[in-house]
Structures are given as structure tokens and as C-alpha cells.
Amino acid sequence: MLVAFATESQTHIDAHFGLAPAFALYDITPEAITSKGIVYCPQEFAPDADKEDKVENRMQILRGCAVAYCTSIGGPAAARLVQSGIHPLKVPEGTAIEDELKRLQTLLAGSPPPWLRKRLQQEKMMKED
Structure with a gap:
């Protein structure tokens, strides 16, 4: 399962979803954790930068992720992530x-919550096709 972490430091979850300069990506299973590297976000510094474009850019970067961790995320952006199949988690x-x-990883090996169990079943079905 591919997981993303909004990060400035590359070691901690320390960024708002819409302001994150980068996302650390990891593939995680009950048996292993594999880093897939850091993906840097395009910087929309212009004061009139379209918020919709910013969210869309990040959704493209996170395509294929099951979960996106961040420190904060706005309601409309969270809804768009969920609609695209990515579960946002604030920490x-x-x-x-x-x-x-x-x-x-402990959750995956034990009894995952319903939303995660559903995602794992979807990924299993995709691999079988």
C-alpha cells in the first residue's frame, strides 16, 4: 500500500497538505516498509495562484496512494482526496x-479499521486482475 507524508524536513510530518513542499512516499505491507523517495510539489507562490490547481497538482503527485498524512487540510481539499480514493489523515x-x-504496519498486520480494510481489499482485487 502506497502512503504519503506531507513534509518539510523529510523525517517528520510537518506540513499542511496545501502548503507542503514535498511528500515522502512509502510502500508498506505487514512484512516490509520500502521508501519510494521524496516527491517535490510545484511551488505556487503567486498571490493569485488558483487553490483548485494547487489541490489538483497534489492529487496528481499522490495518484496511487491509499493514505496521505498531513498536519492540516481544508475541508474541500479533503473531500476531493477522498473522492479520488486517497484517505487524508491529520496528525x-x-x-x-x-x-x-x-x-x-502494526495495523496492517492486525485488525485494520474498516476504511483501511476496504482499501486493502480493493488493492488485492486490482492485483488479481
Whole structure:
């Protein structure tokens, strides 16, 4: 399962979804965690930058991810992520990416919550096709 973390430091979840300069990507299974690298976001510095474009750019970067961790995310952006099949999760700023990876791996190996179980079943079906 592909997971993204909004990050400035590349070691902690320390960015708002819409302002994140980068996302750290990891493939995670109950048996292994594999880094897929850091993906940098285009910087929309213009004061009149379209917020819709910013969200769309990030959704394109995160295509294929099951979960996107961030410190904060606006309601419309969260709804768009969910519609595209990405589950946004807010965590306290400064949460270590490594800690969340281990926590998620433990969930995968045990009894995942319903939303995660559904996503895992979808991914399993896609692999079988």
C-alpha cells in the first residue's frame, strides 16, 4: 500500500497538505516498509495562484496512494482526496514519519479499521486482475 507524508524536513510530518513542499512516499505491507523517495510539489507562490490547481497538482503527485498524512487540510481539499480514493489523515505537527510507518504496519498486520480494510481489499482485487 502506497502512503504519503506531507513534509518539510523529510523525517517528520510537518506540513499542511496545501502548503507542503514535498511528500515522502512509502510502500508498506505487514512484512516490509520500502521508501519510494521524496516527491517535490510545484511551488505556487503567486498571490493569485488558483487553490483548485494547487489541490489538483497534489492529487496528481499522490495518484496511487491509499493514505496521505498531513498536519492540516481544508475541508474541500479533503473531500476531493477522498473522492479520488486517497484517505487524508491529520496528525500533530512534528510526528515522526518512522513512528507512523510502524503504527500503520502494526495495523496492517492486525485488525485494520474498516476504511483501511476496504482499501486493502480493493488493492488485492486490482492485483488479481
